[in-house]
Amino acid sequence: MYGGGNTFEGVKTDSIALEDPARLAEFEARIDRGEKIEPADWMPQLYRKQLIRMIEQHAHSEIIGALPEGTWITRAPGFKRKLALMAKVQDEVGHAQLLYSAAETLGKSREQMIQDLISGKSKYSNIFNYPAFTWADSCFISWLVDAGAIVNQLANAKGSYGPYCRALDRICAEESFHLKFGHHCVIYLATGTEKQRQMFQEAINRWWTPMMHFFGPADKISTHTEVLMKWKVKMSSNDDTRNQFLDMYVPKIWELGFTIPDPKLKKNAETGRWDYTEPDWEEFKRVINGDGPCNKERLEVRRIAEERGRWVREALRSPKAAYVTPLA
Amino acid sequence: MNALAIKELLYKIADDQLIIGHRNSEWTGFGPLLEEDIAFSSMAQDKVGQSQALYTILHSMGEQDPDTIAFTRNAAQFHNCIFVELPNGEYDFSLIRHFLYDTAVAFRFEMLSASSFQPLAELSNKIRGELKYHTLHANTWVKQLGSATEESIARLQQSLVYAMPYALGMFEPSAFEQELIADGVFEGEAALREQWIKRIEAIIAQTSLRLPDLRTITAIQGGRVGKHSEHLQPLLDEMSEVFRIDPTAEW
Secondary structure, eight states, X not given: OOOOOOOOSOOOOGGGGGSOHHHHHHHHHHHHTTOOBOTTSOOOHHHHHHHHHHHHHHHHHHHHHHHHHHTTTTTOSSHHHHHHHHHHHHHHHHHHHHHHXXXXXXXXXXXXXXXXXXXXXXXXXXXXXXXXXXXXXXXXIIIIIHHHHHHHHHHHTTSSBHHHHHHHHHHHHHHHHHHHHXXXXXXXXXXXXXXXXXXXXXXXXXXXXXXXXXXXXXGGGSOOOHHHHHTTSSOSOHHHHHHHHHHHHHHHHHHTTOOOSOTTOEEOTTTSSEEOOXXXXXXXHHHHTTOSSSHHHHHHHHHHHHHHHHHHHHHHHOTTSOOOOOOO | OOHHHHHHHHHHHHHHHHHHHHHHHTTTTTOSSHHHHHHHHHXXXXXXXXXXXXXXXXXXXXXOOHHHXXXXXXXXXXXXXXXXXXXXXXXXXXXXXXXXXXHHHHHHHHHHTTOSSHHHHHHHXXXXXHHHHHHHHHXXXXXXXXXXOHHHHHHHHHHHHHHHHHHHGGGOOOTTHHHHHHTTSOXXXXXXXXXHHHXXXXXXXXXXXXXXXXXXXXOOOOGGGTOOOTTHHHHHHHHTTTGGGOTTSOO
């Protein structure tokens, strides 16, 4: 996973008028030609700001997303699942490390980003503000939340900022294994006992609305992001990625004999797109602004981890610390 | 060779690795920095994987399958030392335990790679290669934090003093000690302890920490014969929470 790195907030484009027109034109021409923008290259202020926000949110989503799944590592049933889940969540934390590094190339330090996460100033993927009550919930995350993230990330990997694209290429390669792991777990639940099937059906019922929210508000109500599309910061519309996800995964869920709690959900033969009930976007706004079932707990855990680790980070900065040759 | 003696040896080593692996995995998401989070997750995978491989040898000797062994026994049936079941506490305790435990376990597998019991010798040889990185990691961090700030030195020192009686409990001798030595299966706990002391002394000497006088410390034992602290059963309850929903189900 995890993160979409989606831009759901409005964008103020006033600063574009203050940019040097010749440089701006050259920058846009480069993007049109499909070139990647690198850290030392000239870029508009708004481009830098939006990318920091997006990559940072994605990085936060990785470490916050590790929490609901991480609590299932110690409870995973059997060696095979325990080992795979450990490896998966470790990957996610590794993705955070890659992404914070990519964001740092734009001039914001990891410490500052983590401070902004803890203070609530910067956001992370809304879906992790919901609790993972059962093993089946963690399987839902591994399979379908990761699947949703891959749809987003494959699109974003074609974006214009070099370091982010390269990080995403590596991340997507690892994600494809997570997806296999999640799908495998779900197949075992689907073909298992009545209790196991019921556990996954309940997980779908719980997670469907957050999953629909995952791709961001419907295009007709979302803020305009044309300039971000032009600069290849945002690569596809929320409805397009949602539709792509539904196209790829609804048939797979149905194939396993589960139901999806939306009576309107069906593929429209005329438009070739999916019809569905719009999820409650007021709930989405409420949760993303801090009032979800787990927002406080997630940030509190992160805050405590930062607090408890402070002496370690300070010790590493001490000039008295003995230098030890790197090992690898 | 005495199969019972070998089984007992395998159980205690495997249980040690499983329980410490479980504890290491609890750092996922909570490390003092991302890199440490990743390191502890990585070591946890190695250790849990190694326990599985050891249980697999036991299975080939007529014991139950690895999942049943690991996920259905109660605390009194576990042979791990008490040291590994203690809660993670703060990072300083986890690091000191990692250092003391992995130094011992690395020597243990080095010894066992020369075991007359072939399946264990082969596996130990493989595990040794993995553990090399665990001890490198522990030594690096103990040297760094053991010489850095007043706080880091004081924390590590305090944890070292607290951990030592438990650490010595790792070497609780088995009832089959002499047979294992005579049969060339394992050189024995006393020999292991001696090597361990030399190595930890050498590393601690490179820091601002002081090793407590080991002659004055009484080892906290009992784990090898199923007498555990109050911390093991809750750990096992958590570990088997999903598995117990239906032990006949496949997950």
